[in-house]
Amino acid sequence: MNEEQYLKKINFTLFLKRDLSLLAVSCLLDGYANKLPKSINFGFKNIAYIRNNDLTESLRTEKELKHYNQAIKKLLTGQKSHANALLNKGLKINSNVAALLNKKTKYQQLSKQQLGQVAKKLITLYTDLFTFTTIIPYQMGQSLTELPKENIRFNNKIQLKIEALRKISLYSEYEEKILGTLLKEVARRQQLKDYKLLFSLQQEELFKIIKGQLAISSQDLKKRKNYLVLATPKINLVLTGSAVSQYYKKIIKNTDLQAKKKIISGQIAYPGKVIARARIITTRKEMVLFKKGEILVTISSNPELMPAIIKAKAIIADEGGSTCHAAVISRELKIPCIVGTKNATKNFKTGDKLEVDANLGIIKKID
Numbered sequence: 361m362n363e364e365q366y367l368k369k370i371n372f373t374l375f376l377k378r379d380l381s382l383l384a385v386s387c388l389l390d391g392y393a394n395k396l397p398k399s400i401n402f403g404f405k406n407i408a409y410i411r412n413n414d415l416t417e418s419l420r421t422e423k424e425l426k427h428y429n430q431a432i433k434k435l436l437t438g439q440k441s442h443a444n445a446l447l448n449k450g451l452k453i454n455s456n457v458a459a460l461l462n463k464k465t466k467y468q469q470l471s472k473q474q475l476g477q478v479a480k481k482l483i484t485l486y487t488d489l490f491t492f493t494t495i496i497p498y499q500m501g502q503s504l505t506e507l508p509k510e511n512i513r514f515n516n517k518i519q520l521k522i523e524a525l526r527k528i529s530l531y532s533e534y535e536e537k538i539l540g541t542l543l544k545e546v547a548r549r550q551q552l553k554d555y556k557l558l559f560s561l562q563q564e565e566l567f568k569i570i571k572g573q574l575a576i577s578s579q580d581l582k583k584r585k586n587y588l589v590l591a592t593p594k595i596n597l598v599l600t601g602s603a604v605s606q607y608y609k610k611i612i613k614n615t616d617l618q619a620k621k622k623i624i625s626g627q628i629a630y631p632g633k634v635i636a637r638a639r640i641i642t643t644r645k646e647m648v649l650f651k652k653g654e655i656l657v658t659i660s661s662n663p664e665l666m667p668a669i670i671k672a673k674a675i676i677a678d679e680g681g682s683t684c685h686a687a688v689i690s691r692e693l694k695i696p697c698i699v700g701t702k703n704a705t706k707n708f709k710t711g712d713k714l715e716v717d718a719n720l721g722i723i724k725k726i727d
Contacts, residue, residue, distance in 0.1 A: 365489050366594060368608050370406050372419040373386040376679065377397045377659045379643045381559035382587050382600075383566065384490075384535065386407045387483060388418075389591060391491035391562070396529065397444055402431035409589040412608050414643050415659075419611065428681070432496075432503040443500070447521040450492035454724065456560030457530045460538055467545040475545065476570045482542055485561050486667045489531050499527040501683030502558055505627070529662050532644075546570060552578055559586075560584035562598065569698070587671060624701050628721045629687035635726065636673045640705055641665065662684035669693070673715040676704045676723055698723060 361369070380388070389407060397403030408419040420428075435443045467475055501522045540555065546569060547555035558566065560581045568574035581600040588608065590597050599607055639654040641647055650668040651658065658665065660679040669675065669689055673696075679685045680699035690697030697719035701707075704723065708714065715725040 361545075361577040363595065364383050364610050366592075370421060370592060372408055373422050374613050375420040375425065376418040377415045379414070380409070380411070380534075380568070382411075382584055383485075383539075383559045383561055383563060384565075385416065385587070385589050387487040388490050388495075389589060390487045391495055391590060391654070395487065396495065399491070400431050400435055402428055404428070404594055407437075407589075407591045408611060409587070410604065410608055410612065411575055411585070411587050412604055412612075417612070418584055428499065429503050429506075429594040432499045432723070433490045433507060434481070436500065436504060436507060438443035441621065443518060444521075445498055446492065447500075447525065448516065449527050451521065453485070453488055453492050454525065454528060454530055454558075457485070457534055457538075461533055465538075465541055467542065468548075472558070472571055475542075477569055479542060479546075479567060479570055482539060486534060486539065487532055489667070492533060492570075493525050494529065499520050501526060503680035504683060517603055519683060523529065523688045526574075526685045527663070527688050529664075532662075532664055536665075550575075553580075556577065557581035560587075578588055598654075621707055622725045623722060624704060624707055625720075625722050626698040627681060629675075629680075629682065629684075629697035629699050629719050630661070631693075631719045632674070632693060633715070633717045633719055634674045634696055635713065635715045636706050638676075638710060638714050640704060640708065640710045641668060655716060658686075659705055659706055660684070669695070674698075674718065676701060676714075676716065679703055 364417060392404050392407055404420060404424050406421050410419065417519045433464060450593040459700055465477065470478065504519065504522065511706055515545040522577060544555045546558055550569065554559070557578055558581070561569070569576065586601060588599040588604045634655070636655045638657050639650050641650060641656060641658045644664055647665060647668050651669040653673050655674045655676060656668055656672040657676045659677065661669065661675065661677055662685050663674055670693065675686050675695055675697040675700040677684070678701055684699055686699050687695055696716055698716065698718050698721055700722065708725060714724055715724045
């Protein structure tokens with residue numbers, strides 16, 4: 361069996377889409393492959409991350425996603441103390457990160473060894489932040505909506521903790537302020553003008569650069585805008601630059617060619633009915649374009665989108681359930697909201713006139 365046949369047999373499917381750096385992906389991979397199995401007794405064997413445009417596509421297999429969901433459901437229904445412990449750990453990590461965000465740190469006087477030790481601690485915390493405040497609570501929220509209420513012990517208690525973690529996501533601030541401060545010092549020592557290019561490193565590469573065991577130029581880092589990270593039992597590789605687009609076709613199924621629909625549906629997060637123009641927001645930089653009274657159409661809501669959310673007439677999200685960020689915030693702000701549409705960002709475009717009927721969970725394009 362050749363490589364292409366092997367990948368076809370794995371049959372990857374889209375799991376999530378996010379705006380992620382290669383450094384973030386290397387930490388997420390660590391979280392999914394190493395920390396998750398220790399936490400819920402389940403780990404993914406086949407993982408892929410591909411950035412071939414402005415977003416990173418996170419891929420898994422249908423079979424493993426099903427087992428992942430089952431493992432989380434088992435946790436929610438039969439392992440009360442452990443589920444609570446995981447959520448409490450996430451809340452504690454958020455508290456620790458919030459405290460770090462208020463501290464000013466300088467690294468200029470540190471030796472290579474000392475800076476390397478700091479970097480390892482910060483990267484470990486970054487991985488924990490992803491794992492226990494995002495990965496686990498996100499799937500708990502998704503799985504919770506599929507369980508009959510009578511089968512869920514401590515339903516209200518666990519839902520409140522999940523919502524608290526989904527409402528306040530600190531990994532972007534952590535990346536910008538805490539890791540950003542570290543990378544500014546690394547860039548200064550490496551004589552790199554733009555420290556943000558260092559987010560295109562994998563974590564092990566970062567450690568080697570700090571120790572002086574690896575050198576990489578700005579030009580090489582700029583080529584890493586697109587990347588592919590593949591971890592399977594038989595193939596482990598990282599590709600960057602032009603090589604990504606060629607490999608991309610071996611893994612990704614082209615879903616963009618599916619016929620667009622005038623009507624799609626999803627899960628009601630907050631009721632209401634509005635008619636307005638759509639604005640597709642899939643990356644942070646697009647948020648400044650959002651105008652008051654538009655309908656926010658996004659892949660997945662998060663605290664970074666709040667400046668757009670408070671202006672929105674309605675919210676539509678590809679992902680999410682009753683405990684996702686969009687659902688929680690829409691209930692607080694009383695904004696009509698439909699989540700879990702799967703493909704609203706692909707089905708509609710900015711400027712489309714939409715009727716959002718969040719009483720029925722239906723979105724209709726008006727000609």
